[in-house]
Amino acid sequence: MPVATRDALHAFVDAHAARGVLGVYKTELDLPVYRRTVADLIGAGDGEIAFLRNTGDGATILAQGLDLQPGDEVITGRNEFGSNAYPWLALQKRGVVIRFVDAPRERMTPAALARAMTAKTRAVAVSWVTFDDGYRHDLAGLAEIAHRGKALFFVDAIQGLGAFPIDVRACGIDALYAGGAKWLMALQGIAFLYVAQNVLDRIALSLPSWRSVEDIWNFLDYDQPWAADATRYEAGTTNLIGALSLATSAGILQAAGIAAIGQHVLALTDHLADGLQQKGYVLRSVRTDRERSGIVTFNKPNTDIMALGKRLASAGFVTTNRSTGIRVSPHGHNTHEHIDAFLAALEGPYA
Numbered sequence: 001m002p003v004a005t006r007d008a009l010h011a012f013v014d015a016h017a018a019r020g021v022l023g024v025y026k027t028e029l030d031l032p033v034y035r036r037t038v039a040d041l042i043g044a045g046d047g048e049i050a051f052l053r054n055t056g057d058g059a060t061i062l063a064q065g066l067d068l069q070p071g072d073e074v075i076t077g078r079n080e081f082g083s084n085a086y087p088w089l090a091l092q093k094r095g096v097v098i099r100f101v102d103a104p105r106e107r108m109t110p111a112a113l114a115r116a117m118t119a120k121t122r123a124v125a126v127s128w129v130t131f132d133d134g135y136r137h138d139l140a141g142l143a144e145i146a147h148r149g150k151a152l153f154f155v156d157a158i159q160g161l162g163a164f165p166i167d168v169r170a171c172g173i174d175a176l177y178a179g180g181a182k183w184l185m186a187l188q189g190i191a192f193l194y195v196a197q198n199v200l201d202r203i204a205l206s207l208p209s210w211r212s213v214e215d216i217w218n219f220l221d222y223d224q225p226w227a228a229d230a231t232r233y234e235a236g237t238t239n240l241i242g243a244l245s246l247a248t249s250a251g252i253l254q255a256a257g258i259a260a261i262g263q264h265v266l267a268l269t270d271h272l273a274d275g276l277q278q279k280g281y282v283l284r285s286v287r288t289d290r291e292r293s294g295i296v297t298f299n300k301p302n303t304d305i306m307a308l309g310k311r312l313a314s315a316g317f318v319t320t321n322r323s324t325g326i327r328v329s330p331h332g333h334n335t336h337e338h339i340d341a342f343l344a345a346l347e348g349p350y351a
Contacts, residue, residue: 058177
C-alpha cells in the first residue's frame with residue numbers, strides 16, 4: 001500500500017475515533033469524486049461505477065441481474081478463479097447452460113470463442129489476466145466476437161488492473177469488476193463494478209437496499225425509482241474507508257502513469273523469465289508479446305515447490321506457492337535488483 005494511502009486511512013480512523021460518523025462525513029460527500037477517479041482509470045463515464053465488497057460481488061450482480069432463461073448459455077474459461085466462476089455456475093439451477101473453453105489447454109482466443117459461440121449464447125465472462133499463469137486475453141478481439149453473436153462481454157480485471165492500462169470503451173467491454181487489494185494496492189474488502197450506460201437497464205437490481213434509490217435520504221418513499229446510474233448496485237452503506245483507499249491508490253497509479261508501469265512490469269518479468277530458464281526452471285506462463293503479463297509462474301522437475309516457496313519467504317520474497325508452481329508478480333515499485341536478488345535466492349538445496 002502506498003504511503004499516501006496509509007496516511008489517508010490513518011486520518012480517517014483518527015477522525016472517526018474523535019467524532020464518529022460526523023468525523024468522516026466529508027468522505028461520504030467525496031464518494032462521487034472517488035467514483036470519478038476509478039472511472040478515469042478505465043476510461044469510463046460518469047454514473048458507470050459502483051463500489052462493492054469484492055470481485056465476486058460484481059460477477060454476482062451481473063449473473064443474477066441478467067434476464068437469462070433455461071437453455072440460455074454463458075461462456076467462460078475452465079481456469080477462472082472462483083470469483084468469476086461460482087456466480088455463473090449458480091445459474092445452472094435456473095437451467096442456464098455454462099459452456100467452458102477448456103483453458104489453459106485451449107486459450108480463449110477470439111477464434112476459440114467464435115467456435116464456442118452459439119445462437120443461445122447470451123454472455124461471455126473472462127478474466128483479463130488469468131490468476132494461475134498470467135495469460136493476458138485479447139479483450140477487444142473477444143468483445144468483437146461476443147457482440148457479433150449479440151452476447152454481452154464481461155471482464156474480471158483484478159489480475160491486471162493497476163499494472164496495465166485499459167479503456168473499457170475502446171475494448172468494447174459491457175461490464176468490468178475488480179477488487180482493490182492486488183495491483184490497485186488498496187484495502188481488502190473493497191471493489192468496484194463498471195456497467196456501461198447502454199447496458200445498465202439490462203442488469204436488473206437483484207440485491208436492493210436503501211442506497212439503491214433515486215433519493216437515498218427520502219427514507220419512507222418506497223415508490224421512488226432506482227438510482228439512474230450504477231450506484232443502484234451499491235445497495236447498502238458504502239465501505240467508506242475502502243473507497244478512500246481505492247481512490248487514493250488509483251490516483252497515485254494514474255499520476256505515475258499506468259502505461260509506464262506496464263512497460264516496467266513487463267521488463268521485470270522478462271528479466272525474471274530469462275533468469276529462471278537459465279537456471280533450468282520451467283515457465284508455466286505464456287511469455288509471447290501480447291499475452292504476457294505481470295504474473296510469472298514456474299516450477300522445476302524433481303523440486304519440492306512448497307519447500308522452495310517457504311525458503312523464498314524466509315529470504316523476504318512474497319510469492320504464491322502451489323503444487324503446480326510458484327507465482328511471482330512484481331509491480332511498478334520493484335526493481336531489476338529485486339529480480340536479481342530473487343534469482344540468487346533460488347540457489348540452494350531446493351534449486
